[in-house]
Amino acid sequence: MTYPKLTFVACAFFVMGLLIGCGSSSESTGTAEGEPSAEMEAEPEASTPQVTETTVYCLYDKLSIREDAGRDAKWLAAMNLGEKVTFTGELKEDAAQDNREYAQIRLSDGKVGWAPTNLLLMEGSIAVTLDDVSMYDRPDLLTKNSKGIPRMTIVGMYNGQDDWTEIKGIPQGETWYTAGWTKSPRISDDAEDIAAALMIARAMGEEDADKKKEALESVVNDFSNSVFAVDASEMLVKMASDEGEEMEEEPMEEEGEM
DSSP states (O other), X not given: OOHHHHHHHHHHHHHHHHHHHHHHHHHHHTOOTTSOOHHXXXXXXXXXXXXXXXXXXXXXXXXXXXSSSSTTSOEEEEEOTTOEEEEEEEEEEEGGGTSEEEEEEEOTTSOEEEEEGGGEEOSSEEEEXXXXXXXXXXXXXXXXXXXXXXXXXXXXXXXXXXXXXXXXXXXXXXXXXXXXXXXXXXXXXXXXXXXXXXXXXXXXXXXXXXXHHHHHHHXXXXXXXXXXXXXXXXXHHHHHHXXXXXXXXXXXXXXXXX
């Protein structure tokens, strides 16, 4: 019988076919056995660092937001003192202003622009003083100075140590910050109190009596829950009293005068 021999030959041809097929497969990939493929050798792409957006606050009333970093860039909008905005994480320097640093920010309406970082509170929170605040050079009672921040001043709080807080703000009538440490200040972070304080400060800066009166009335009506609504009411009473005194002091026309 020849069947076993034929079976053996058929098996031999089958094994040879498998070996040839494996060899051609290796040649098609162009890699030797045990070597990594080109895909495996490719270096992984560098991951782009994620920029974290943070909340910052405006520390200067009517601060300009511009299209690019620099005071000569196109004006886009103005921010109000105490306004909360979003810092996108992008910073630039303006060489024309001694490398003044600008931050890219986004307003609550989605508008994006640039503002100088020294007029923003980049870290911390915003509040308003409920009493006159004494200031210290350091968190130590022995370092009290002659500076102070009056009641109803919007301030930025950006550091803390025990019951000490580092703050800065621009008092009414001043043009730049008063900064330092204060101990256990009476302050409010209530949105209505902050808004009322800003409106009263603007009203007191008005030279036109009618506009001043209108602004104070707006505080009384729109921010009635604020602790400063009483201040606005008292200011209105004083204005009315002063107007009455001025009318009494006006000389009456004598009879016969034209």
